[in-house]
Amino acid sequence: MLKRLLAVLLVLGAYGCADPKEHSHAVYMLIDTSGTYAQESAKAQRIVNYLLGTLQPGDSLAVARVKSRSFSEKDIIAKATFESRPSQANAQKRAFRDAIDNSLRLVMPSRYTDITGAMIQGAEYLNEAGAGRKTIIVFSDMQEELDKVTVRDFPISLRDIHIVAVNVVKLSTDNVDPRRYLGRLDDWKKRVEAAGAREWRVINDLERLDSILTRS
Amino acid sequence: MVWPENPAASVLVLAALGMLFLYAARKPMHSLIQSLGRTAMGPLRLGARWLNGAADRMAHRNRAVLLAHGRQETETRIEREFERIGELVTRELQGYPTLQRKLLDEITRVEEDYRKCGEVPPAPPEWVEAVTAMGNVKGSNEMVQRVLEEIQRSVKAIHDKAITEYRKAYESRHRILEGFMPFWRSLDKTLGRVDRNIGSLHSSAASVDAQMQKYEQIVAGNDKAESMLTVSAFTQFAIAALVLAVAAGGAFINFKLIALPMSEMVGAGDYITASLRTSEVAALVIILVEASMGLFLLEALRITHLFPRIANLNDRMRHRILWIALTLLVTLAGVEAALALMRDMLIADKQALLQTLATAPQAAVTDGWVGRIPTAGQMLLGFMLPFALAFIAIPLESLIHSGRTVGGVLAASLVRIAAFALRLAGNAARHASRVLVNLYDVAIVIPLLVERLVVEMPRRAAAPEVDEAERTHA
Known part of the structure; x- marks a missing residue:
């Protein structure tokens, strides 16, 4: 009986000593600033606000721009790992919101869209954060455009990361031939699944933001 | 198939062969089925008996624990009751001698007062005899008349005086009687208190009696x-x-x-x-x-x-x-x-x-006293x-103490149910073996009929000869 009790205590202790990051959530949000999509920044801010309201103390959030070449830490607009004390976490969230407000107000449209490079950067950040659940939110039309020098046609690793594409607007060419839009989404799905992503989802209705962070 | 082109005949032949085989193996198969039934039944009955024994032991132990706990609880209650009586006696009746003395004093005082207010009869009128004597004087004597008138006047004066004194005496007696009232009230109050104390003692004694009766029953273990x-x-x-x-x-x-x-x-x-x-x-x-x-x-x-x-x-x-x-x-x-x-x-x-994060402005929460x-x-x-x-310590203690009894009773009941189930399963196994034996005989009914005919034929042949011999003898 005593041995059993000891075993239960040991198991509880082992659980108690487990890395608290395993239960945390890290989110990396990419905001497309190329061409006309830069006008959608108000929506992006809405999503960031939603994330700030939803993420818990101990969770991490980073927001980065998608530019012509986005595999760089310099593109991260704001990042924070929220304190475990709720009052401090709330203060961090307020500061984070202010930083995003200021940055998005001054955003300049880029010529090209390097989604792949931004995703690799995001995966790096998330893996370093070591959170139990990792999510990349891509706020973009998912139309990747690279200059001639930039190389992105190689296999990438997005192991155990949830990818959520938000507000994937239809381009004028998509309206002419919807197969282009569907094919684009299908290509991305195949690509992220091949990269080892745990999930691929598309959310276009911003009234359903609550499904961004729900566990599948 | 013996004859693939004629399945019915093949089935019949196979059935006949099977029947013959089963008939040949009848006795060992019967033994096997019966022994299987006995094998299943034996341990099950043994288990049932053991469980019944265990349930009896549990019930016995439960009873012992229950009675011991009940005895302890009743002892505590009786002890408390005695403590209460002790406190009552100490608190209320320790002043009883004083109370009694007070009562006696009050009664003595009342008696004295009563004696004081006793009615004193007026002195016998001595002059009545003188008046009678004067009245007996024959003839109308003026002197006598005057004397009588004088007596009348004196008597009247004395009468008035006596009446006045008599009234005064009554007034003073009434005053004394009026003075009785507080003593009567005090007496009544004191007696009421004594009555209440005695009543409380009586109810406590009744409670002790009831607890003692319960205690005796528990000690007797009925x-x-x-x-x-x-x-x-x-x-x-x-x-x-x-x-x-x-x-x-x-x-x-x-x-x-x-x-x-x-x-x-x-x-x-x-x-x-x-x-x-x-x-x-x-x-x-x-x-x-x-x-x-x-x-x-x-x-x-x-x-x-x-x-x-x-x-x-x-x-x-x-x-x-x-x-x-x-x-x-x-x-x-x-x-x-x-x-x-x-x-x-x-x-x-x-x-x-x-x-602040919401896009749409929200109504501010009122910060008043509400x-x-x-x-x-x-x-x-x-x-x-x-x-x-x-x-919660109080219900917890009650739950733990009563849980022992409730758990014990439930466990004993479960063990008895298990014993009953095992006994039922044992009986079912025995009856199943009998049913299987009968089913086996149903499957080989034709060879059995043949066997019966073969066995009974010599007996029937012998039966008419015996009848004939009996008739001849008669």
């Missing part, structure tokens, strides 16, 4: 006492379980009050399991510590007796434990009140953050609930 104690234990168990369920509801509310603010102290991002936060466990631990302090407090007050060690401590140590437990309980209650306030502040902060009522209510609840939770 079935009535056992049944009474069992019913009492079940009732206590149900009531204690109900009260503990209510207390669990209170504990849940308490937990909700302090779980969120505890995250401010131990962090909200730490988890013990996938869905169990450290802050929640900390809140739970605080509630359990409060309940434990309540338990120690009631133990030190000798209201509950879950820890004999505390009850056996000397009064000084017991008082120390009492004060330590009370201090910790008050401190924890204060901490809870503070946590309840912090919870309200955290919720308000979160609400403010969500308002808005402070929930805060005050939460703080009050946070302070009061630990004390309310402290009292």
Whole structure:
């Protein structure tokens, strides 16, 4: 009986000593600033606000721009790992919101869209954060455009990361031939699944933001 | 198939062959089936018997524990009753000699007063004889007449005086009688008090009588006492379980009050399991510590007796434990009140953050005195609930004590049910073997009919010869 009790205590202790990051959530949000999509920044801010309201103390959030070449830490607009004390976490969230407000107000449209490079950067950040659940939110039309020098046609690793594409607007060419839009989404799905992503989802209705962070 | 082109014939032939084989193996198969039935039945019956024995032993042990517990409880009650009587006698009847003396004094005084107010008959009128003598003088004598008139006048004067004195005497007697009233009232009050004390003693004595009767039944160990104690234990168990369920509801509310603010102290991002936060466990631990302090407090007050060690401590140590437990309980209650306030502040902060994050403007929450009522209510609840939770020690003790009886009775019943099931299974196995034997014979009914015919043929042939011989003999 005593041995059993000891075993239960040991198991509880082992659980108690487990890395608290395993239960945390890290989110990396990419905001497309190329061409006309830069006008959608108000929506992006809405999503960031939603994330700030939803993420818990101990969770991490980073927001980065998608530019012509986005595999760089310099593109991260704001990042924070929220304190475990709720009052401090709330203060961090307020500061984070202010930083995003200021940055998005001054955003300049880029010529090209390097989604792949931004995703690799995001995966790096998330893996370093070591959170139990990792999510990349891509706020973009998912139309990747690279200059001639930039190389992105190689296999990438997005192991155990949830990818959520938000507000994937239809381009004028998509309206002419919807197969282009569907094919684009299908290509991305195949690509992220091949990269080892745990999930691929598309959310276009911003009234359903609550499904961004729900566990599948 | 023997003849693939004629399946019916093949089946018939195979059935006949099978029947023959089964007929040949009839006796060993019967033995096999019966022995299988016996093999299954034996252990099952043995198990049933063992379980019945175990149930009897459990019932015996339960009875012993129940009677011992009942005896102890009744002894305690009788002891308390005697203590009450002792206190009553000490408190009320220790002044009884004084009371009696007071009563006697009052009675003596009343008697004296009574004697004082006794009616004194007026002195016999001596002049009546003189008047009679004068009246007997013959002839009308003027002198006599004058004397009589003089006597009349004197008598009248004396009469008036006597009447006046008589009235005065009555007045004074009335005054004395009036003076009786407070004494009568005091007498009545004193007698009433004595009557009440005697009545209380009488009811206590009746209660002691009832308890003693119960005690005698328990000591005798008769079935009535056992049944009474069992019913009492079940009732206590149900009531204690109900009260503990209510207390669990209170504990849940308490937990909700302090779980969120505890995250401010131990962090909200730490988890013990996938869905169990450290802050929640900390809140739970605080509630359990409060309940434990309540338990120690009631133990030190000798209201509950879950820890004999505390009850056996000397009064000084017991008082120390009492004060330590009370201090910790008050401190924890204060901490809870503070946590309840912090919870309200955290919720308000979160609400403010969500308002600033919301795209659509939201109505501001009014900050008047009405808005402070929930805060005050939460703080009050946070302070009061630990004390309310402290009292769960009483139903807990009742649940533990009655749980032994209830658990014992239920366990014995379960063992008896299991014994019955095993016995039923054993009987079913025996009957199944008999049914199988009969079914086997049904399957080989044709060879059996043939066998019967073959066996009975010589007997029938012999039967007419015997009849003929009997007739000839006759």
